Amino acid sequence: MVEKMKDVDDKMLEALFASEPLPDNGFSEKIVGRIRRELWLRRLTLPTAVVVGGLIAVKPLLGLAGALLNLASLVPQRLVEQTAGAIPSMPTVVLGAMLLVVCLVGARGLED
Amino acid sequence: MSERDDQELVARVVSLQDTAAFGELIRRHQSQVRNFLRKLAGDFSVADDLAQDCFLHAWNKLDTFSGSGSFIGWLLKVAYTTFLQSKRKSKRYAEILESAGRVADLEQRTHTAANEETGDLDRFLAVLEEDERAIMVMSYACGLSHREIGDATDLPVGTVKSIIFRGKEKIRNTFDIQDHKHG
Numbered sequence: 001m002v003e004k005m006k007d008v009d010d011k012m013l014e015a016l017f018a019s020e021p022l023p024d025n026g027f028s029e030k031i032v033g034r035i036r037r038e039l040w041l042r043r044l045t046l047p048t049a050v051v052v053g054g055l056i057a058v059k060p061l062l063g064l065a066g067a068l069l070n071l072a073s074l075v076p077q078r079l080v081e082q083t084a085g086a087i088p089s090m091p092t093v094v095l096g097a098m099l100l101v102v103c104l105v106g107a108r109g110l111e112d
Numbered sequence: 113m114s115e116r117d118d119q120e121l122v123a124r125v126v127s128l129q130d131t132a133a134f135g136e137l138i139r140r141h142q143s144q145v146r147n148f149l150r151k152l153a154g155d156f157s158v159a160d161d162l163a164q165d166c167f168l169h170a171w172n173k174l175d176t177f178s179g180s181g182s183f184i185g186w187l188l189k190v191a192y193t194t195f196l197q198s199k200r201k202s203k204r205y206a207e208i209l210e211s212a213g214r215v216a217d218l219e220q221r222t223h224t225a226a227n228e229e230t231g232d233l234d235r236f237l238a239v240l241e242e243d244e245r246a247i248m249v250m251s252y253a254c255g256l257s258h259r260e261i262g263d264a265t266d267l268p269v270g271t272v273k274s275i276i277f278r279g280k281e282k283i284r285n286t287f288d289i290q291d292h293k294h295g
Contacts, residue, residue: 009280010252016233017252019147027146027160028138031167032131039129 118183126175134174138167141184144254145191151237151249152195162198166191185260192246192264239286244279251276 088096118140124133145166149159170190177186237245243265250256250264258276262269 009284013248013252013280013283016236017151017249019150019253022143022146024139024142027142027163028135031138031164032135034164034168035134035171036131039131 119179122174122177122179122183125171134171137183141187142167144184145187148188148249148254149191149195151233151253152192152242152246154234154237162194163191165198166194169194181260181263182256184254185256185264188250188254188256189264195246236283236287239282240279244275244282247272247275248279 118137121133121137124130125137142163146160146163149162149166150156153159153162166187170187173190177183237248240248247261247265250261251258256264258269258272261267261272265272267275
């Protein structure tokens with residue numbers, strides 16, 4: 001009996017709270033448009049930052065490269081020949097890089 | 113329109129960032145979300161702005177939708193959170209409440225309602241606390257189950273039931289509505 005009476009209350013409240021469905025009238029398009037604009041902005045942000053940063057950095061980088069060339073010309077030829085033997089050969093560098101890649105892939109496999 | 117269709121659309125949005133699929137989700141649920149926020153905020157234009165923010169938040173957080181409950185339940189949770197955050201940010205709201213009190217709040221809600229038919233509902237809603245109002249609207253206007261309301265408000269189902277009971281009692285007592293329990 002109480003349940004039945006509760007239903008009457010609930011029906012009264014449901015009728016009171018009921019609303020007509022609201023027409024979309026461009027509401028969804030407006031939001032989708034905003035989302036698409038945001039997506040484009042996000043996609044453009046990194047390339048734009050790289051280009052702007054590159055333009056800003058190009059002059060100091062050229063200056064730095066020039067200074068390094070001048071510095072290299074000051075190093076005695078005898079010293080260059082002595083240190084050349086300490087630099088690893090190309091096959092050693094390639095082997096090291098391959099080992100690094102294998103380790104990274106293995107580590108990722110272990111994590112998964 | 114089924115829950116399964118909603119979940120397929122959600123999967124498309126999450127995996128492919130498909131804005132057209134998200135547009136379809138908005139078209140399906142905008143009416144319920146806007147009506148929910150209109151009843152909470154009282155002001156239609158504010159509510160529609162909040163609804164836009166709600167869908168933008170939903171777009172950003174859609175990967176957190178687990179699919180265990182209904183999509184509209186999850187969406188109304190986002191809408192309710194958006195409403196609460198907006199209210200916290202709004203100093204003006206606090207000033208109005210402090211300076212004018214709940215009676216003026218009631219008058220304001222009644223006057224700003226564009227639709228005259230909502231006058232009765234506004235008077236009913238005005239006697240409820242904010243959490244009661246949100247839960248009553250979710251239950252009676254949006255048709256959410258107690259469990260879905262619990263998920264949306266982060267409250268236990270028992271608490272949801274008692275808040276609904278309390279809300280009904282308040283409405284009944286304030287407006288002297290005949291108690292149906294006694295015929």
